[in-house]
Amino acid sequence: MKKILLSIQIFLDNWLMNGILLVFAALVAVLLHFTVSEYVKYSERLILARDYGLQNQILVGNMLPTDDINRISERLAEASEEVIQLPGVARYAPASFGITALDEYRGNFIPLECVNEEYYGKTKYALAEGSWPNAPNEVALTAEAMALYSIGDNIEVTFYLSDMNDNMTSHESTIEIVGFVDENVAIWELVPNVFRPGLDELTTTLKEYADNYSPLDERMVFGYIIEPTTASGERIELIYQGGPYLITVNADTDPEDIKPQLIEIFGGGRVHTGPEMIHRYKVEHNEEYLQLIRFAFISLVLTMSSLFAAVFLQLRKKRLEMTVYYICGTSWAQSLWFFIGPYYPLITMGSLVGSAIYFKLAPQLIRTDPMTVVVILVFLLTVCSIQVLPSYFSARRIHPTEWIRKD
Amino acid sequence: MTNIIEIKNIEKSYYPSRSVRVPALTGLSLCVREGEMIAIYGVSGSGKSTLLHILGGLDRPDSGEYILDGEVMGEKNDSQLARVRNEKIGFVLQDFGLIANRTAQDNVIVPVIFSKKSLREGYKRCKNLLDKLGIPELERRKVSQMSGGQKQRVAIARALMNEPKILLADEPSGALDSTTKEEIYAMFDMLRKEGKTIIIATHDHAIAQIADRVLQMKDGQLSEC
Numbered sequence: 327m328k329k330i331l332l333s334i335q336i337f338l339d340n341w342l343m344n345g346i347l348l349v350f351a352a353l354v355a356v357l358l359h360f361t362v363s364e365y366v367k368y369s370e371r372l373i374l375a376r377d378y379g380l381q382n383q384i385l386v387g388n389m390l391p392t393d394d395i396n397r398i399s400e401r402l403a404e405a406s407e408e409v410i411q412l413p414g415v416a417r418y419a420p421a422s423f424g425i426t427a428l429d430e431y432r433g434n435f436i437p438l439e440c441v442n443e444e445y446y447g448k449t450k451y452a453l454a455e456g457s458w459p460n461a462p463n464e465v466a467l468t469a470e471a472m473a474l475y476s477i478g479d480n481i482e483v484t485f486y487l488s489d490m491n492d493n494m495t496s497h498e499s500t501i502e503i504v505g506f507v508d509e510n511v512a513i514w515e516l517v518p519n520v521f522r523p524g525l526d527e528l529t530t531t532l533k534e535y536a537d538n539y540s541p542l543d544e545r546m547v548f549g550y551i552i553e554p555t556t557a558s559g560e561r562i563e564l565i566y567q568g569g570p571y572l573i574t575v576n577a578d579t580d581p582e583d584i585k586p587q588l589i590e591i592f593g594g595g596r597v598h599t600g601p602e603m604i605h606r607y608k609v610e611h612n613e614e615y616l617q618l619i620r621f622a623f624i625s626l627v628l629t630m631s632s633l634f635a636a637v638f639l640q641l642r643k644k645r646l647e648m649t650v651y652y653i654c655g656t657s658w659a660q661s662l663w664f665f666i667g668p669y670y671p672l673i674t675m676g677s678l679v680g681s682a683i684y685f686k687l688a689p690q691l692i693r694t695d696p697m698t699v700v701v702i703l704v705f706l707l708t709v710c711s712i713q714v715l716p717s718y719f720s721a722r723r724i725h726p727t728e729w730i731r732k733d
Numbered sequence: 734m735t736n737i738i739e740i741k742n743i744e745k746s747y748y749p750s751r752s753v754r755v756p757a758l759t760g761l762s763l764c765v766r767e768g769e770m771i772a773i774y775g776v777s778g779s780g781k782s783t784l785l786h787i788l789g790g791l792d793r794p795d796s797g798e799y800i801l802d803g804e805v806m807g808e809k810n811d812s813q814l815a816r817v818r819n820e821k822i823g824f825v826l827q828d829f830g831l832i833a834n835r836t837a838q839d840n841v842i843v844p845v846i847f848s849k850k851s852l853r854e855g856y857k858r859c860k861n862l863l864d865k866l867g868i869p870e871l872e873r874r875k876v877s878q879m880s881g882g883q884k885q886r887v888a889i890a891r892a893l894m895n896e897p898k899i900l901l902a903d904e905p906s907g908a909l910d911s912t913t914k915e916e917i918y919a920m921f922d923m924l925r926k927e928g929k930t931i932i933i934a935t936h937d938h939a940i941a942q943i944a945d946r947v948l949q950m951k952d953g954q955l956s957e958c
Binding site: 328329331332335339646647649650651652653654655656657658659660725726727 | 782786789791792811812814815816818819820824826830831832834839840843844845846847848852891895
């Protein structure tokens with residue numbers, strides 16, 4: 327206890343430098359969290375694209391400022407025969423279908439993406455609990471809805487559909503909750519209305535999706551359904567409205583080869599091949615990512631320089647004090663450690679403070695888990711050791727009497 | 734009286750570079766009785782400080798035997814030597830060896846930090862020591878705001894903190910004016926009368942008046958004056 331008090335006293339003697347170090351360590355930790363988070367997000371979308379087979383797909387139909395939404399939808403549907411006849415084209419289909427269920431009893435709106443086994447077999451979204459739907463009217467909701475529903479709940483709902491002319495039709499039915507989707511993982515959002523879509527524009531997370539549209543307190547949850555049917559078991563005919571179409575090409579066909587023919591059919595600016603969107607994503611994202619790495623690296627260099635300066639100055643300026651402790655009854659190694667050892671708890675504290683700041687200030691950006699906190703901590707302590715230990719061993723080699731011997 | 738210190742054929746050399754060997758102590762032997770006060774004279778570089786460092790467990794000899802209070806010092810590891818320094822030896826240095834930005838109390842209490850005594854006990858003893866050495870008013874004053882004589886008294890108080898059997902003083906009056914010197918010597922005399930074993934390395938022959946034995950250090954060897 328007495329030695330801990332002494333360490334604290336020594337630590338406080340150098341409070342300014344130590345304070346700066348604490349701030350730098352926290353900054354590095356925050357930036358490393360951002361870097362890891364960005365990398366996870368970046369990789370996640372590339373994996374999603376790979377699993378989905380985006381390399382062999384072409385997206386058509388994003389709107390230009392001059393487009394009429396009804397006209398472009400018709401045009402996309404009309405082009406079906408023309409497109410499917412192109413050499414190398416295997417499939418031409420709307421990118422997604424949606425339907426909204428209203429749980430009147432609880433007052434919840436449940437927009438549902440209609441998927442089939444092929445879709446979620448490709449996407450491999452992670453589930454927080456339960457399983458993916460595999461029968462009509464089975465649904466998996468966003469994990470946020472766990473506060474409202476449980477697995478196995480059968481809910482009386484009304485499905486609502488609107489046609490091209492905004493005429494609403496409704497169907498009474500029952501849906502069963504079979505799973506909850508991890509709302510932090512990347513999912514497809516194939517409704518781009520941007521001129522040059524990349525993976526960023528084609529993907530989102532359920533959490534971001536919900537935040538953009540309506541938070542849970544407005545009683546809106548999102549999910550996936552395998553095929554909506556009425557209460558009597560009749561399949562509900564889904565109406566596709568306004569979204570893009572996806573062209574799947576054969577494995578031996580390069581999407582770039584048929585792009586010119588598709589531009590002839592749909593016009594420029596509406597045809598985007600998978601490789602092109604992936605490349606665009608990589609280019610745009612790499613710049614941001616590299617920028618982040620640069621910041622993290624600069625902060626790390628600043629931290630390590632400050633640490634090196636602090637250790638160097640401690641060992642230079644505090645020689646007499648170290649020798650006094652040695653004379654008064656501690657070993658030389660321990661005496662040196664009083665001056666160097668506190669940097670470990672300091673860096674640990676800085677790293678944990680940085681992690682706390684990151685988790686507190688950027689919850690919507692969190693893509694790291696508690697293990698990342700440990701990895702960042704171990705990384706900083708390792709780098710700290712690279713700075714501290716050589717100085718420590720170098721100082722140990724000089725006997726304390728060298729500093730007080732007069733003759 | 735029994736011998737508290739016995740050293741036989743102690744040798745110690747320094748190596749300023751790999752090929753240069755500077756012998757500091759060359760087969761030196763010495764016995765010191767408990768309660769004895771010894772003054773060691775010698776010119777700069779004669780090995781006085783080296784001898785004191787070995788006697789105080791700050792350094793180890795290259796060869797020879799050293800028995801302190803019945804314990805063979807050569808058999809002790811660094812931690813055990815540190816324990817001996819803490820419990821049995823008090824050091825007074827020429828340039829005081831005090832931490833300038835700390836108060837007298839902070840400095841005097843240092844040996845207690847490494848001992849089994851409680852801080853409460855330490856603060857009480859610190860107060861008593863400062864009273865005894867005539868500087869009670871300096872307890873909360875920073876060392877950097879003290880005169881040379883005041884600093885040396887604080888250094889003596891620190892050396893006495895753990896009630897050591899042996900007090901080693903390396904040029905204790907080197908940085909003091911003549912009046913202050915006399916006051917410091919009077920303190921050593923008082924401590925000798927209380928039964929402390931005191932070894933003082935010095936250039937100042939005035940210490941001979943109060944020392945039991947006066948030894949001359951020359952070329953790494955001791956001789957009676």
